[in-house]
Amino acid sequence: MFLDLQDRRVLVVGGGAVARRKIEALRAAGARVVVGAPELEPAIAQRVDDGDIEHLAASFDPAWLDDVWLVVAATDDAAVNRAVAAAAESRRLWANVVDDAELSSVQVPSRVERGRLQVAISSGGGAPMLARHLRERLETQLDESLGELAELLTVQRERIRRRWPDIGARRTFFERLLAGPVPQRLRRGDSAGARRAFEQALAETAPVPTGSVALVGAGPGDPGLLTLRGLRVLNEADVILHDRLVSREVLALARRDAELIEVGKKVGGNHDATQSRIHALLVEHARAGKRVVRLKGGDPFVFGRGGEELEVLHAHGIDFEVVPGITAAVACAAYAGVPLTHRDHAQSVRFVTALGRDGGDPIDWPALAQERQTLAFYMGVSGLERVRDRLIAHGRSADTPFALVENGTRARQRVVVGTLAQLPQTAAAHAVQAPALLILGEVAASASVLHWFGPAPLRLEDAPDAAAIPWAA
Structure with a gap:
């Protein structure tokens, strides 16, 4: 929150x-400061004398x-600070206790200021030096002209709202404005040219909003693996x-006022019915002039039914684009320390799903059983x-290594390793749950040596009750 402290006690x-440092910041925010203390340092005393x-x-x-x-x-007496915090709590007043996050009900952030524009960084009082470090980095990255841009938009806010009363049209105007010559001219110090460019932009006729769909790969979970294009599209979505x-x-990166609709397919549900609903929602919202993002885990064109959805959009004449994502096999293998190909062990890699549209067993098992290739099964822990x-x-060797990656790239990632002969028993012993990806082939042995993310890989003998399992030996 940003508090309006102007002329407030x-x-x-x-x-x-x-x-003294807190007083200076509060006075800069326009507050009427009252300082309570038996004695004052000279700089504070001078402020009192000056009124x-x-x-x-x-x-x-x-x-x-x-x-x-x-x-x-802001005293050096812990007992006094506790008394202040307790008295504030009883009155439901926000209180900041310097260097004591537990006693504080509000934190004072590190700030980057560009005129009216402020960027606040807080660690909740737990790591103030980290917040200051980030502030220093942002100070070098955020141009000083942003302050003048914020002032221009503040002064012209009512004109903009009258010119574009519809929020969708207004958003389109701002996107064109902020990507156009106004910010560029302000960066060059050309304030007069920026104002002329603003007037020209305000007078232009906004294009009629037309619906569109962006098929976006969200990656396997780590938000850092979302592409820059994917982030931009998420911030434009209605x-x-x-x-x-x-x-x-990943969802937290979306525009705050975007409508979020979960359309996930539940285990055991009617996937075809769910997919038909997705098709209907895509068409409905796009025809209403909305910018729609179809956000899929991994990559939309790798077992994501992205092709089926584009066929529907094409049939209805709806504009679309595709933003690739990092597919689960690539990401999970990388985070488990498994190279999918290796000159000594695997000259090819196959991405395999368990079932086709009509169920059954569509997999070419003789081809998959060949040596010197890596198999990545997008089938969780079933089958x-x-x-x-x-x-x-x-014909595939029972000693072929495997790595089963659960919650790949996420904070709760686990990797379970072993040989093909032990695969189902090892997964059961460690209660591996979806989402999980199976990597099978000689390269999977690298997980035990090259792992770098999360805890070390687990083997069958690491299971809590492994000694009681007859086949554990």
Whole structure:
């Protein structure tokens, strides 16, 4: 939150150097500062003498809080700071206790200021030096002209709203404006040219909003793996249809006022009915003039039914684009330390799904059983006995290494390793759950050596009750 402290009474308890820094920031925000302390350092005392702030020359009294909006405890006495925090809590007043996150109900962030524009960075009081470090980085990245741009848009806000009363048209205007010559001319110091460019942009006729769909790959979960194009499209979307397994961290990158609709397919559900609903929603929202993002885990063209959805959009004459994502096999293998190809072990890699449209067994098992190739199964943890039995029956060695990656690229990632003969037993012993991806081939042995993300890989003998399992030996 940003508080409007202009001409509002704020109490600072403490009269030393820390209190002085807080007083300076509060005065810069327009607050009427009252400082309470038996003694003041010279710089604060001078402010009192100049009539800039008020002084309560005594030890802390809870009655000081009766007519203030905010209180800052900035003493070197822990007992006094606790008393201030307790008194503020009883009055439902926000309180900041310097260097004590637990006692504070509000934190004072590090700030980057460009005129009216402010970027606030907070660690919740837990890591203030990190917040300051990020502020220093942003200071070098955010141009000073942003302050003048913010002032221009503030002054012209009502004109813009009258010119474009519809929020969709207004958003389109801002996108054109901020990508156009106005910011560029301000960066060059050409304020007059920027104002002329603004007037020209305001006078232009906005294009009639037309609906469109962007098919976006969200990657396997780590928001850092989302592409820059994918991030930009998420921030332009009016409606986002997302799969159930798209991570909360990725969804948090979307525009705040976008409508989020979960369209995930549940295990055991009617997938064809769900897919038909997705098709209907895509057409409905695009025809309503909305910018729609169809957000899929991994890559939309790798077992994501992206092709089927584009066929529907094409048939209805709806404009679309595709933003690729990092598919699960590539990402999970990388985060597990498994190279999918290797000159000594694998000259090819196959991405395999368990079932086709009509179920059955569409997999070419003899081809998959050949040596010197890597298999990546997009089938979670279902059918592992079938995979083992079919591959061994068609000639793949029972000693072929595997790596089963659960929650790949996410904070809860686990990697379970072993040999093909032990595959279903090892997965069961460690209770591996979806989402999980199976990597099978000689390269999977690298997970035990090259792992770098998350805990070390687990083997069958690492299971809590492995000794009681007859086949564990």
